[in-house]
Amino acid sequence: MARNQQYLACPEEMAFAVPANLPQHHAACLSVVVMTACDALYNVFRFPLPGDSMVTNESHPQPLLIWGASSSVGLSAVQLARASGVHPILVTASPKNHSLLLRLGATRCFDYNSPTVVADIHAALEEGQWGRRLARAFDAVGSQTDPSSAQLMARCVADDAELVSVVVQKDPRFKMPFGAMNSDVTIHVTGMPRPITIPARRNDYTRAWGVFQWAVANYGKRFELPVVEIFNGTAEEALERLHALGSGGAGQGMGKLAIQHPLQ
Numbered sequence: 001m002a003r004n005q006q007y008l009a010c011p012e013e014m015a016f017a018v019p020a021n022l023p024q025h026h027a028a029c030l031s032v033v034v035m036t037a038c039d040a041l042y043n044v045f046r047f048p049l050p051g052d053s054m055v056t057n058e059s060h061p062q063p064l065l066i067w068g069a070s071s072s073v074g075l076s077a078v079q080l081a082r083a084s085g086v087h088p089i090l091v092t093a094s095p096k097n098h099s100l101l102l103r104l105g106a107t108r109c110f111d112y113n114s115p116t117v118v119a120d121i122h123a124a125l126e127e128g129q130w131g132r133r134l135a136r137a138f139d140a141v142g143s144q145t146d147p148s149s150a151q152l153m154a155r156c157v158a159d160d161a162e163l164v165s166v167v168v169q170k171d172p173r174f175k176m177p178f179g180a181m182n183s184d185v186t187i188h189v190t191g192m193p194r195p196i197t198i199p200a201r202r203n204d205y206t207r208a209w210g211v212f213q214w215a216v217a218n219y220g221k222r223f224e225l226p227v228v229e230i231f232n233g234t235a236e237e238a239l240e241r242l243h244a245l246g247s248g249g250a251g252q253g254m255g256k257l258a259i260q261h262p263l264q
Contacts, residue, residue: 025230032179041077067141067149069091080223083222090124137154
């Protein structure tokens with residue numbers, strides 16, 4: 001049995017030219033996380049698309065909370081929100097990642113492990129005169145802790161807020177962004193009796209793909225994945241790394257993992 005297939009199958013409309021400003025291993029990790037962030041920001045929240053000039057609309061604040069902003073989807077969302085003039089951009093992350101997030105566009109950072117994180121966010125909203133509750137919030141990590149990242153985030157928002165999470169939530173207020181909006185996709189959600197089909201959203205895909213192309217063209221200047229690791233090892237070792245990432249083990253969060261082919 002072949003260890004690796006010789007060719008990678010990709011729908012033509014999802015293929016893109018990799019410009020000189022975009023390293024190949026970064027390009028390999030870019031599409032899923034950026035398209036997921038695009039679906040949340042531009043199809044659910046309906047923020048303005050990134051323009052040629054960056055304008056921060058501080059006179060008419062539209063606060064956005066991104067929970068778990070050091071995840072790859074979160075990092076993408078922070079940078080896209082900045083490019084769209086969103087203000088303020090409030091984020092939660094580990095303190096070690098706060099300086100990076102401020103550089104990439106976050107307005108204020110909070111430690112999601114702090115027992116006062118919800119109160120701290122409420123205080124910041126009042127201090128900045130940005131309103132008492134948030135109208136838009138994006139759970140970019142989808143943790144299954146107790147309370148979960150989505151549950152903690154929901155405590156910071158208004159009752160009628162638009163909520164998004166990268167994983168399916170029991171709370172009906174939440175929508176789930178999706179990177180592959182161009183075709184029907186069937187998934188089996190844990191705890192559900194049968195698979196569910198997510199129907200294609202062609203217009204949403206076209207809008208998100210246009211922003212993705214903006215990220216590619218501006219890579220290294222106005223958009224980046226700060227950490228991309230290249231793994232070079234055996235297939236067994238690669239599976240171990242993937243299992244650790246999928247189960248929330250070491251290596252989850254900041255950065256992406258690109259697997260060098262062919263494997264040893």
